Amino acid sequence: xxxxxxxxxxxxxxxxxxxxxxxxxxxxxxxxxxxxxxxxETESVEGRPPKTIxxxxxxxGTCRYCxxxxxxxxxxxxxxxxxxx
Numbered sequence: 001x002x003x004x005x006x007x008x009x010x011x012x013x014x015x016x017x018x019x020x021x022x023x024x025x026x027x028x029x030x031x032x033x034x035x036x037x038x039x040x041e042t043e044s045v046e047g048r049p050p051k052t053i054x055x056x057x058x059x060x061g062t063c064r065y066c067x068x069x070x071x072x073x074x075x076x077x078x079x080x081x082x083x084x085x
């Protein structure tokens with residue numbers, strides 16, 4: 001018997017309702033390009049990582065990254081560099 005079955009007042013982690021007013025986020029891990037090795041928090045879109053993200057660069061510019069693979073799971077997603085915006 002799992003711990004959750006013994007505690008009916010505590011919902012299992014996969015059934016915990018999302019917090020209201022706080023948008024869900026995902027950690028974007030930047031695999032290459034000028035920001036290689038960095039990670040940033042970004043809002044998920046309909047429960048999925050966004051297809052592209054714009055990340056501020058140290059020089060004041062912006063770098064556009066896209067998902068490295070369409071199917072990813074978990075709380076993070078790998079992104080690959082596209083170009084400077």
